[in-house]
Amino acid sequence: MGNIETSLNLLLFIGVSGIFLLWVCCDRQDNVRLRLHWKHSAFLCRRCRHIYEAMRPPKSREGVPCPHCGTENTPLHF
Numbered sequence: 001m002g003n004i005e006t007s008l009n010l011l012l013f014i015g016v017s018g019i020f021l022l023w024v025c026c027d028r029q030d031n032v033r034l035r036l037h038w039k040h041s042a043f044l045c046r047r048c049r050h051i052y053e054a055m056r057p058p059k060s061r062e063g064v065p066c067p068h069c070g071t072e073n074t075p076l077h078f
Contacts, residue, residue, distance in 0.1 A: 041075035 044051050045066040054064040056075070063072030 043073045044076055045069060045071055045073050047071045 039056065040053050041056055041064075042051065042053055043064055043066070045068065048066060048069045048071070050066055050068045052067055056062070056064055061074075063074050065072050
């Protein structure tokens, strides 16, 4: 009896560990894909002169609101 219980516990542990490892790998791949699609841009608020960084889609022309005053600003170009 002890041998069967030990084997089942070992199989259960390996199965749960495998599912956890698969979850971690998929989560990392999603984060990498998100970082490749979105990019960080620097912004300077026209109203309060606050410099901040935000993520936006690469070809987006939309403004990003300032975290201090809420004014929408376009990204800085260097």
